[in-house]
Amino acid sequence: MKKIHLLTPFCALLIGLSGCEKGFDQLNVNPTAATALNPVFTFNNAIINTSFPASILIFEEPIVQQMFSPNSGIIAGGNYNIDNRGSAGANAALWQRYYRDVIRYLVDGLDKTKSDASRSNLYNMMRIWKAYAFMVLTDTYGDVPYTEAGMGFLGSNITPKYDAQEAIYTDILKELTEATAALDATKPTEAGEVMYSGNIDRWKRLGNSLLLRAGMRLSKVNPTLAQSTVQKAVAGGLMQSNADNCAVRNNANYQNSVGTTLNATEAANYYLTGAFVDYLKSTEDPRLASIAVRYVGARSGVEQTAARANRTAAVQIGMPLGYDNGSIPARASADGLASFYDYSQLDRTRLGRFDVPCYLLTYAQTQLLLAEAAQRGWTTGNAADYYNAGVTAHMQQLGDYDATSLVSAANITAYLQKNPYVAARGLEQINTQYWVASLLNGPELFANFRRSGYPTLKPNPYPGKEIKGNFINRLSYPDAEISVNQANLNTVVSRQGPDNLDTRVWWDKQ
Structure with missing residues (x-):
C-alpha cells in the first residue's frame, strides 16, 4: 500500500507536466520583443555611420594640404608621407567603418526589400547609398571586395574576392542610373529615413548628382564614357540648392568623429x-x-x-x-x-565642433563639376555661371556649421568680382575651388586632387618619406586582410600592383 501512495502523487505530477507542455515553448518568449526589424532602421544606421572617421586628419587632409599635425606616433601618415598600419592603423579606419557599419547593413536591407513591392523606394534609396559608399571605398583603396561584400551573415562568405575598380565603376554607374529612375513618389515614400525624410525628388537629385561625380571621376581614363555619363546625369536633374545637400546631421548622440577628436585628445x-x-x-x-x-x-x-x-x-x-x-x-x-x-x-568652436554636419555631396560641389563639364564641352550652360554658383553655395553653406561662419552676400559679390572666372585657367580655377568647397570631406578631396591634378601643390618636403613619387596615390589595405583574406589579397596585388602608397587606382591614369 505504501508504494501505491508514493506513486499516486508522482503520476499526478507527470500528468500535470504533460498538460503544461502545451505552453512550455512560450515560457521564455518576450511578448513585447520585436520579431522583425524594419529595414529602414538598418538603413538609417548605415547612413549615420557613413560619416567619416577621424583618420581623415591623418591621411586625406594632410595629403591635400589643408590640415595636418607635426606630431608622430599614431597620427603619423600624410604629414610624413609614410604608411600607418598595425592593429590600430589609420589606413584601416575607413575600411573598417564602411564595411562593418555601412555595407553590411545595406546588404541586409537590400536583401529584405528586393522582393517587396511596397518597399521599392527604400530598396532603391539603399542602392544609391551603397553606390556612394563603394565609390568612397574604391577611390581610396583601388580594387576592393564588391560583389561578395557584406555576405558574411547572409551567405557565410567571410573571405570575399576583390573586384577590379573598372568593373566596380561599371556597376556603380548602372546602379545609380537604374535606382534613381526607379524611385516613384506614387509609392510609399519612407518618411522614416533620416536623410531626406522620404522626399523622392531630393533622392532623385542626389542619385543624379552622384552619377555626375562618378562620371567626372572617369575624365582621365575614359573621357567618352565620362561625357555620356555626365549628360545622362544632367538630363535626370541635379541638386538645385543647398537644401539638397547630402550630409549626416550630427548631434550630442551621434557625434562628428573629426569634431570629437579636435575637441579632445588632439585639440x-x-x-x-x-x-x-x-x-x-x-x-x-x-x-x-x-x-x-x-x-x-x-x-x-x-x-x-x-x-x-x-x-x-x-x-x-x-x-x-x-x-x-x-x-x-x-x-x-x-x-x-x-x-x-x-x-x-x-576653429573647433565652429566648423570643428562635435555636432556639426558631415557633408558627403553638396550643391556647391555639383555646380563646380558642372562648370568643368561645361568648360570641357560636355554639357550646355555657361562655365562661369556654374563656377560662380558653386563658390556662392559653399560660402552660404558655411552658415550651416555656425551662424557666425556665414559669408555675407556683399562679401560673396566682392570676392567673385576680385576673382573672376577665366576660361584659359578654367580647370585650375574650378578644381582649386572644389578643393576649398570640399573642406573636411577627406575622401572626396583626395579623389578629386588625384583626378584633376589641382590645386597645384608643392610636394611635402618632409625627409624620410616612404613614397617614391611626390604624393600618396592610395591608402594601403588593412593588415587584417593578410590574416583573414590573404589569398584574395594576393590575387588583387598581382593584378593592381604592390600594396603601398605609390600604386595608382584604375581611374588615376598618368
Whole structure:
C-alpha cells in the first residue's frame, strides 16, 4: 500500500507536466520583443555611420594640404608621407567603418526589400547609398571586395574576392542610373529615413548628382564614357540648392568623429597648413575668417584660450609642411610666433565642433563639376555661371556649421568680382575651388586632387618619406586582410600592383 501512495502523487505530477507542455515553448518568449526589424532602421544606421572617421586628419587632409599635425606616433601618415598600419592603423579606419557599419547593413536591407513591392523606394534609396559608399571605398583603396561584400551573415562568405575598380565603376554607374529612375513618389515614400525624410525628388537629385561625380571621376581614363555619363546625369536633374545637400546631421548622440577628436585628445595638435591659409589670403577669400582661429601668443595647448582667439583673416598664419614635433619649434620662432601652438587652426568652436554636419555631396560641389563639364564641352550652360554658383553655395553653406561662419552676400559679390572666372585657367580655377568647397570631406578631396591634378601643390618636403613619387596615390589595405583574406589579397596585388602608397587606382591614369 505504501508504494501505491508514493506513486499516486508522482503520476499526478507527470500528468500535470504533460498538460503544461502545451505552453512550455512560450515560457521564455518576450511578448513585447520585436520579431522583425524594419529595414529602414538598418538603413538609417548605415547612413549615420557613413560619416567619416577621424583618420581623415591623418591621411586625406594632410595629403591635400589643408590640415595636418607635426606630431608622430599614431597620427603619423600624410604629414610624413609614410604608411600607418598595425592593429590600430589609420589606413584601416575607413575600411573598417564602411564595411562593418555601412555595407553590411545595406546588404541586409537590400536583401529584405528586393522582393517587396511596397518597399521599392527604400530598396532603391539603399542602392544609391551603397553606390556612394563603394565609390568612397574604391577611390581610396583601388580594387576592393564588391560583389561578395557584406555576405558574411547572409551567405557565410567571410573571405570575399576583390573586384577590379573598372568593373566596380561599371556597376556603380548602372546602379545609380537604374535606382534613381526607379524611385516613384506614387509609392510609399519612407518618411522614416533620416536623410531626406522620404522626399523622392531630393533622392532623385542626389542619385543624379552622384552619377555626375562618378562620371567626372572617369575624365582621365575614359573621357567618352565620362561625357555620356555626365549628360545622362544632367538630363535626370541635379541638386538645385543647398537644401539638397547630402550630409549626416550630427548631434550630442551621434557625434562628428573629426569634431570629437579636435575637441579632445588632439585639440592642440592639428593646424591649418601654410598652403591652404596662404591661398585663401592671396585671393582675399572671406571664408578664411569663417574657417580659422589663431590663439595669438599661445605657448602651450593650455594657453589656447578664448581670450587669445583671433578669427581675423589678416592675422592667420598656416603651419608649413615638412616639420615634425622636434623641428617645428624653431620654425615657429623664425616665423615670429611664441610657439607652434600659435599657428592657425580649424576653429573647433565652429566648423570643428562635435555636432556639426558631415557633408558627403553638396550643391556647391555639383555646380563646380558642372562648370568643368561645361568648360570641357560636355554639357550646355555657361562655365562661369556654374563656377560662380558653386563658390556662392559653399560660402552660404558655411552658415550651416555656425551662424557666425556665414559669408555675407556683399562679401560673396566682392570676392567673385576680385576673382573672376577665366576660361584659359578654367580647370585650375574650378578644381582649386572644389578643393576649398570640399573642406573636411577627406575622401572626396583626395579623389578629386588625384583626378584633376589641382590645386597645384608643392610636394611635402618632409625627409624620410616612404613614397617614391611626390604624393600618396592610395591608402594601403588593412593588415587584417593578410590574416583573414590573404589569398584574395594576393590575387588583387598581382593584378593592381604592390600594396603601398605609390600604386595608382584604375581611374588615376598618368
